[in-house]
Amino acid sequence: MANQNVRGWRRLIYAFGYSMAGFKVCFEAEEAFRQELFLLMFLAPLGLWLGETPIERVLLVGCLLIVLIVELLNSAIEANVDRVGMERHELSARAKDIASAAVFMSFALTVLTWGLILLPKWF
Template sequence: MASQKATGLRRIISAFGYSIAGLKVCYKHEAAFRQELLVLLVLLPLGLWLGQTGVERALLLGSLLLVPLVELLNSGIEAIVDRFSGEIHELSGRAKDIGSAAVFLAIALASTVWLLVLSEHFSW
């Protein structure tokens, strides 16, 4: 008997469940993800309060959300590398370093957005 894949609403519900499971496993196993979520929880209300327009709020909040998003992708890359490569290999290290660089750039982007948006409102 051929397997039938879920479609429509059932597929959406299943996908949501897989997404929640991914967030939970990353939270459980990745300290960096937990730290980034803590920063996100502290700065999200601040971004809503400090942003004076919808665009500013979107920039402040969107740049913050980008950091854990990239961390999720980086953690996925690291899990795959660790799963399929038990030995130390140059390409494995390169993949992990590139993922880490992506997280660094996301943090740099968020920091820059916050600095530029807030510099418009405060004379430093």
């Protein structure tokens, strides 16, 4: 592991740099991440505006952030599987499909959350 001897604030600074590098790589390489980030940029302010209580605002925006988190993990899994080999293997396909299903479930959570909070206000 890199920088094992680094402690304290320097470790946090290094960790922040690695995180930003991860965001950059995912943004550049993954179209799905860019699309979800665009949705977050549009829907997060809308969720803050439409939520009437702090809890509603956290739920509306938080589930959008969960989609991005799961997409980052999905991208990491796919990159790891592709590193092992590009040939078709049942376990590789299973790992990618399960990671993709996790992204789908995070979207389902978002739709459910937004629907349960906002639909009763309009109907």
